[in-house]
Amino acid sequence: MTGDAPVRADLAVAGGTILTPGGPVAATLLVDGGRVRETVPPGTPVRAAEVIDASGLHVMAGAIDLHVHFDVPGISFEDDFNAGTRGAAAGGVTFVVEHPFSDPPTTTAARYADKSARAAAGAVVDFGLWGALTGPSLREMAGQHALGAPGFKAFLPDNDMDFPPATEADLLTGMATAARLGARVLVHAEDRETIAVAETRLRARGRTDIAALLEARPPSAEIEAVRGVLEAARRTGCAVHLVHLSTPEAVDLVAQARAAGVDATCEVTAHHLLLDEDDLRRVGGFGVCAPPLRDAGRVAALWDRVRAGLVQAIVSDHCPYGRADKLKGSADVFACPFGIQSVQEYMPLVLSEALRRGVALTRIVPLFTEGPARVCGVDGSKGVLTPGMDADIVLLDLNRPWVISAERQQHAVERWSPYDGRACDVRVVRTLVRGRTVATGGDVVAPPGWGRFVPLSQEARCRS
Numbered sequence: 001m002t003g004d005a006p007v008r009a010d011l012a013v014a015g016g017t018i019l020t021p022g023g024p025v026a027a028t029l030l031v032d033g034g035r036v037r038e039t040v041p042p043g044t045p046v047r048a049a050e051v052i053d054a055s056g057l058h059v060m061a062g063a064i065d066l067h068v069h070f071d072v073p074g075i076s077f078e079d080d081f082n083a084g085t086r087g088a089a090a091g092g093v094t095f096v097v098e099h100p101f102s103d104p105p106t107t108t109a110a111r112y113a114d115k116s117a118r119a120a121a122g123a124v125v126d127f128g129l130w131g132a133l134t135g136p137s138l139r140e141m142a143g144q145h146a147l148g149a150p151g152f153k154a155f156l157p158d159n160d161m162d163f164p165p166a167t168e169a170d171l172l173t174g175m176a177t178a179a180r181l182g183a184r185v186l187v188h189a190e191d192r193e194t195i196a197v198a199e200t201r202l203r204a205r206g207r208t209d210i211a212a213l214l215e216a217r218p219p220s221a222e223i224e225a226v227r228g229v230l231e232a233a234r235r236t237g238c239a240v241h242l243v244h245l246s247t248p249e250a251v252d253l254v255a256q257a258r259a260a261g262v263d264a265t266c267e268v269t270a271h272h273l274l275l276d277e278d279d280l281r282r283v284g285g286f287g288v289c290a291p292p293l294r295d296a297g298r299v300a301a302l303w304d305r306v307r308a309g310l311v312q313a314i315v316s317d318h319c320p321y322g323r324a325d326k327l328k329g330s331a332d333v334f335a336c337p338f339g340i341q342s343v344q345e346y347m348p349l350v351l352s353e354a355l356r357r358g359v360a361l362t363r364i365v366p367l368f369t370e371g372p373a374r375v376c377g378v379d380g381s382k383g384v385l386t387p388g389m390d391a392d393i394v395l396l397d398l399n400r401p402w403v404i405s406a407e408r409q410q411h412a413v414e415r416w417s418p419y420d421g422r423a424c425d426v427r428v429v430r431t432l433v434r435g436r437t438v439a440t441g442g443d444v445v446a447p448p449g450w451g452r453f454v455p456l457s458q459e460a461r462c463r464s
């Protein structure tokens with residue numbers, strides 16, 4: 001700095017407390033050309049084209065949601081990515097990675113290319129796309145990877161979509177291919193056989209009530225499937241990511257595999273941390289998901305794993321199904337689509353709950369930022385607010401209580417939430433993507449198309 005000449009920048013975020021990997025720091029954040037330039041001590045004279053007053057607020061890198069489904073059946077495509085990313089922007093999420101379990105499923109390179117282009121037209125935050133690992137599409141993996149897929153989703157249980165579950169042979173072949181490409185395999189791990197047998201037995205006895213879901217998909221179905229996936233990863237040398245783990249036992253298996261040298265990561269969803277079996281009975285179809293919500297003891301034990309650093313990411317697993325379809329679940333749980341929409345609320349809700357439970361900010365914030373950035377390979381440009389990184393910024397008020405109301409707040413095409421009526425202490429005040437404000441006070445102010453598709457594979461990054 002020369003004398004008292006003001007520091008110049010495009011944008012200054014002044015007066016706030018910046019959440020850095022080392023802890024909270026009072027500083028002014030300077031942005032140039034959509035990227036973080038530097039942080040300077042509070043009170044440093046600054047001449048910026050735009051100054052945002054962050055007094056009393058915390059300044060966090062934007063949340064990265066590794067697990068969203070925007071492109072579900074029943075909503076037109078651009079609407080879907082626009083509505084989904086609008087919710088993300090309002091909720092402090094600046095980057096999402098969408099899953100291929102869509103209509104039609106992203107199982108080929110051609111569909112991957114088509115989706116990335118069409119989704120970009122509607123997006124208001126940046127995004128990546130996972131590829132798919134299914135038996136019929138094993139030969140399409142390399143093509144998806146070349147277009148930007150950092151990994152491939154495999155689904156073990158049966159599903160009612162056109163997304164064939166991976167057999168053991170499919171998984172081994174796909175993992176060998178992914179290992180060769182330097183990509184990761186993501187697995188929805190619940191044992192197909194266990195679930196099919198239990199569901200048939202329950203239906204035969206006329207059991208289609210909400211609680212039947214818990215009996216059809218017991219914890220053991222997840223735990224045993226995770227054990228098998230980790231063994232396959234060890235045999236093939238493939239990096240593996242276990243999606244939406246709902247049991248502490250499964251998280252422990254991943255931690256043991258990591259300790260034994262397997263490149264294994266895992267994520268937990270907001271709903272498995274915030275809701276339990278009693279909530280499922282209370283909210284009916286709006287709480288139906290797979291794996292299902294678990295008992296209160298397992299929820300507490302899952303928080304212990306978060307506190308112990310055994311989880312790499314917290315995600316929404318956002319599924320914007322129609323209200324009527326979700327309400328069906330209250331009469332016939334097996335007719336209810338699996339999934340909860342929460343991309344707009346999951347980050348403030350989990351931060352709020354973490355603070356109530358005494359989890360340190362330095363422990364919980366990285367599970368929304370650096371942790372997921374590393375899993376999907378966007379850590380070179382997103383996930384922390386250090387010089388050169390994208391200026392994806394969220395201003396948070398950690399002590400501004402509000403109550404969730406899907407009807408009044410959501411940007412979803414169909415508004416519903418299992419969290420309706422729940423109190424939250426943490427509020428997202430403002431969200432910026434690459435230095436531009438995309439949402440303020442819950443309103444979205446960026447046009448469709450501001451969000452960019454980010455190719456995440458090493459191969460695609462080297463080319464661009």
Ligand SMILES: [Zn+2]
Pocket residue numbers: 067069099317
């Ligand atoms: Zn999912």
